[in-house]
Amino acid sequence: MKPQTNILFVCLGNICRSPMAEYIMRHKIKQAHLEDRVSIDSAGTSGWHDGEDMHKDTKKQLAKHQIDHFGFISRKVRKQDWDYFDYIIAMDNQNLKDLERLFGKNTEKLFNVTSLCPDLAYDHIPDPWYTGNFDETYQLLDQCCDVMLEKLTR
Template identity: 70%
Template sequence: MKTAKIHIQFVCLGNICRSPMAEYIMREKIKQAHLEHTIFVDSAGTSGWHNGENMHEGTAYVLQQHQIDTKGFTSSQVKKSDWDTFDYIVAMDNNNLRDLENLFGKHPEKLFQITSLCPDLSHDHIPDPWYTGNFNETYHLLDECCDALLKCVKERLKGN
């Protein structure tokens, strides 16, 4: 089996709502682009509060509504070794980014907030549906941001 050239990790607080939603949206986009052997995607949380759990039922429901398979997910926490594993570590909000920068340092070419890829987005962060209850809003924002990220990754792959 070929090893992926690009490794992406999405990160939120608990790794049950936003980051798994981004992971599974991106997996679907990668599959549609026939890049499954080129791009690997994963997710994690900064807190570890939900380690070993499945994604939130609201996350699973909205993904399934968009015909995205949700099987195979288990929540995990960011590890120091992730820095060496992933080419991009993508935060969902300012707090996640700050926590990641405290762990890894500031490296905006590798570690950034996903909404920075969509300057015309209606939000400067991905709202946490754990608090807002609006999983559809989170889905639509992440769908747009994942399109932008995939475009960036494709450009990087063209350069290699």
């Protein structure tokens, strides 16, 4: 692994799915003692919630799994993210299309998180803002983050 790998998780509003992925992945990175080699962040394609904390049910889900959820501030994806991050990982196909419009296609660097787990029953992470099912979102992201960690340690 190179000295520093930077990962950005992206959803629409950056208050539910992408912060959940960010904090799950941070937790896994810490458990693997890789904090000095991997940095994790998240952003949204819309900017609707810029400056806000994550959704209260995202916090509850992370707390339920004993994952730190403090210090979060929502933000919109920026052009300069392309140069800084090694991986930009979308939560669904619409997020991916929005990101490809901004950055262009690059399947090595920019991809849908569910492509990490082709055996999932989903081709996207359902948005709990609409489904209300934060537990399902957690379970799917937890699996995808396990695979991402494997990818990083290979």
